[in-house]
Amino acid sequence: MKAPTATYRIQLNHTFPFSSLRAIVPYLSKLGISHIYASPIFQAQPGSLHGYNITDPTTINPELGTKADLKDLLHELNTYGLGWLQDIVPNHAACSPQNKQLYDVLTNGFNSTCASFFDIDWNYPSKSLSGKLLLPLLTEHPTQCIKKGQIRLAHSASFQIVYNNLTFPLNNTTQQQLNKEGSIQQVLDKYNNNPQLFNTLLTKQYYRLAHWQTAYSYINYRRFFDINGLIGTCMETSSAFAKWHQLIFELMQLDTINALRVDHIDGLYDPQTYLKELRANCPDAYLLVEKILTGEEQLPKTWPIEGTTGYDFLNYVNKLLIQSANESAFSALYQNFTANTQTFDNLLYQAKKAVVMTYFLGDAQNLARLFANALSELMVFDKLLDQPILMMVVELLACFPIYRTYLDGSNCDDDSAFRTAIELAQTQNPKLTPQLTALTNLLNNHPTSPAVLFALRRFQQFTGAVMAKGFEDTLFYRYTRLISLNEVGSSPAQFGISLDQFHEFNQLRQQNWPLTLNATSTHDTKRGEDTRARLNVLSQIPQEFKTNLTQWQNLVFSKKKQINGATVPDNTETYYLYQTLLGAYPWNDIDQKEFPNRIAQHMIKALREAKVHSCWIKPNLPYEETVAAFVLSILSDAKFMDTFLPLQRKVAVYGLLNSLTQTLLKMTCPGIPDFYWGTELWDLTLVDPDNRRPIDFMLRQNLLSKVATLNPKKIRTLLATPNDGKAKLYTIYKTLQFRKRYPLLFEKGKYLPITLKGTKSNHALAFCRTNNNRDYVLIIAPRFVVAAGLFSLELSKSKTANPQIWHDNSWADTCLCLPKTLPSRWTNIFTEKKLSSNCEQLLPLHMILNDFPIALLYGDKHN
Secondary structure, rough: OOOOOEEEEEEOOOOEEEEHHHHHHHHHHHHHOOOEOOOOOEOOOOOOOOOOOOOEEEEOOOOOOOOOHHHHHHHHHOOOOOEEEEEEEEOOEEEEOHHHHHHHHHHHHHOOOHHHOEOOOOOOOOOOOOOOOOEEEOOOOOHHHHHOOOOOOOOOOOEEEEEOOOOEOOOOHHOOOOHHHOOOOHHHHHOOHHHHHHHHHHHHOOEEEEEHHHHHHHOOOOOOOOOOEEEEOOOOOHHHHHHHHHHHHHHHHHEEEEEEEEOOOHHHHHHHHHHHHHHHOOOOOOEOOOOOOOOOOOOOOOOOEEEEEOOOHHHHHHHHHOOOOHHHHHHHHHHHHHHHOOHHHHHHHHHHHHHHHOOOOHHHHOOOOOHHHHHHHOOOOOOOOOHHHHHHHHHHHHHOOOOOOOOOOOOOOHHHHHHHHHHHHHHOOHHHHHHHHHHHHHHHHOOOOOHHHHHHHHHHHHHHHHHHHHOOOOHOOOOOOOHHOOOOOOOOOOOOOHHHHHHHHHHHHHHHHOOEEEEEOOOOOOHHHHHHHHHHHHHHOOHHHHHHHHHHHHHHHHEEEEEEEEEEOOHHHHHHHHHHHHHOOOOOOOHHHHHHHHHHHHHHHHHHHOOOOOOOOOOOHHHHHHHHHHHHHOOOOOHHHHHHHHHHHHHHHHHHHHHHHHHHHHHHOOOOOEEOOOOOOOOOEOOOOHHHHOOOOOHHHHHHHHHHOOOOOHHHHHHOOOOOOOOHHHHHHHHHHHHOOOOOHHOOEEEEEOOOEEEOHHHEEEEEEEEEEOEEEEEEOOHHHHHHHEEEEEOOOOOOOOOEEEOOOOOOEEEEEEEOOOOOOOEEEEOOOEEOOOOEEEEEEEHHHHOOOOOEEEEEEOO
């Protein structure tokens, strides 16, 4: 297996097909990328911008190009020595008649050769759904759709049911019946002009069309989260596994596609068995999984993979740049401004329980039936009524502490999360004690009872969905103390980490998963990496932030409106908005023009995600329009902008330092650096769709040509114009070139924390990577610079060719304390300056960081 040295995520779709990617291959190679990290390339629903709604996994998406186009692209990559990391989607597919395999199921029902491909309950306890697949895809009740002619009988080679742009098949029995009823036109007129007769025709099919909200009450197939248009697949079925991986295994024979990223591993029935099967078919591939780890949770060591997509690294490096010492002050200003005094844990419980009761109640009822069946096998069941068992499932889902567990029947080692959830559920709802006690008995017996194990495994498939919808897509928009913490896999309740915790994380990472990805932005992150880096500056200046909040609130209060006696937007929404403006405000005038509309659209999404004053199921349009108008109003108000911009500028400039630190750490800590497309320049985006806008690669190519030929003696000029992002691009370019020269130094090199001493020692971090004590690299980066009074704000205003970076004597007596086993002579890769430690192996920071805010020093004992 050849591991990547750097991956670059590409979002392929009809606006950026194979030909567009091929055009930037020389640029990515020059930048230092080793592997294209491609979004799904399989045939998806027409117009898909992400490719996860697959309609045929055996075919290349024609909107991207042909198989020949792909092979030409792979040949181009091979010419430049680049590999290909492919995102595959084993958990779900499009729930649509456009899905080739599902179309066969709709035609032939449970007798279809493809029926076992999809996670459908054909024995659902309802006469109207027995032997049928519920399709909640209609915008109105089916009766209304029939009356309005939105659903009609059509003919094209055979009789079909048409709804908007979807064409549903008729089963063979119905098809034969209609063929005997007269001419095609006679049959069409007969049924399309008689709603009752047409409805009878529909009831004879192997599917039942329904209003999309029906799925919230009952559902007989597993979805991806709460998305009706994505149906779960069954990779535990050998025929399904073979069909779903047929094309990708074929493509991997071409050698260039030599790495796989498995989407949503936690949705699978048996992740470990799936991964073992995948590894058996791809013994030499580089394998990753999309897995969200919470807190100190560890990836199962028995999985035959190289690691995850890197959210754990993202959150550790993010929290490293948050000043924990100011947590109390920050919490106080948040509570005072928003009047939100509820604990984080209570808000999380409420959010998760609300989404279960609203979005996943049908799924919870299905789980309750499985638990009831399992309980009936093990004990007297008279007093455990169905409704309390349903509420037990609801409480358990709401209290589950992590995304999922992996009970497999072989042992009970992975049931601690279940037991924690049972304890929390009993505290929240003591009336459920009998049911929760019974569940404890299930846990004790799961290795010996197939029914129990099946119920628990099914439950495990849903905990991640509830966590994602309740935690990420609800709580993150309700609990907004510092929204840079509101990230996938993060806990907003943890206000930063210590340097020791960061070092310990990296040492474990090097020991257990040295080839896992290091991410800082992905297509699913809630904010771009540099938006978060800016917001982290606020953790250093709580009092200044508080003063500005008060001033802004006084200035804009008259712009707020009253709806039903309530002020709109409310203080929590306003607080969220101010942070969003500070973090995402663009550097450039051109981008600033479209900024108000971007924020207005983002706030509408935030309102719907929070589910307090609006939601996706039933949007409160007047409320949303009022909030959007407020955004546009304050951003066009000169008085507000005059008070807003000074703090925003300060946050932007100091955030630049956080960004450079974050970028350097991603490329030098244990793991493989991953770059979401476009993030080689400043990434001031928000959650999708904002972070999926087109990327200007021509601009990036031009800037790379400049930084690649920059005279290191002129490195300070990169900071004279911070808006263009060249400082970040230069950091990436120089570091990736170094990684390519010394791949084993990062792939297998030890991670050694380096001690700092001196008056500013808490405002920087350093570590060493060494490979067999031959090659050495020292990484040095600042943090908490505002509080230290280190940085010169003149940097952002300077028009000189050589701006000052630090205040005079900024680093004072602070220095690195190098172990005697390390070299004494070093070369700064960014500046090409030579440095030497003194006889006590002390290396002053003012010497290292004099010309650039971060440093990568190479030391070689043999030279």
